[in-house]
Amino acid sequence: MSETSRALRPTVEAWEWQLRGACREADPELFFHPELERGAARQHRDAAALAICAECPVLRQCRQHVLSHRESYGVWGGLTEEQREAVWSGRTERRRLRRAG
Template identity: 50%
Template structure:
């Protein structure tokens, strides 16, 4: 039986097929005290990995459907997922820095 939409079944090994497999996880998750320039650089590098990933669509759907709050998933940032889902959030919650 298939799950609705691109969300994977629990026994699906989509994460094993990800282009990020073997990459440094720090590329996909923000460290403490990251400044804007560092964040932009890290996110651009992570999205470059995702750009050629065979499971990018499934990965993004997983993050959106499970409400993943942290990291780059399927080539999207936390802020991008919140915006695409139409969630209303405060500046602080969105991680916007002045």
């Protein structure tokens, strides 16, 4: 039995940061848009979720997790779905290089 608990320890340590997330005290629906939500309603909901993320003590770990695991839905790590897609597709980097060049 002690062999099993030693094997699980790294996994627990890798996910432990989630217990300190500011989002744990918020309504989860704030971070995931309802089907067909668009326009101002979505912008307001995303802004409210991003405000919670901005104060989160584990923002860096959350962002690192979501970008490496390619979570497609919801606000994670202070990034909306569209912002993450821009990072993954390289659009953000290309825009930055165009402005610098």
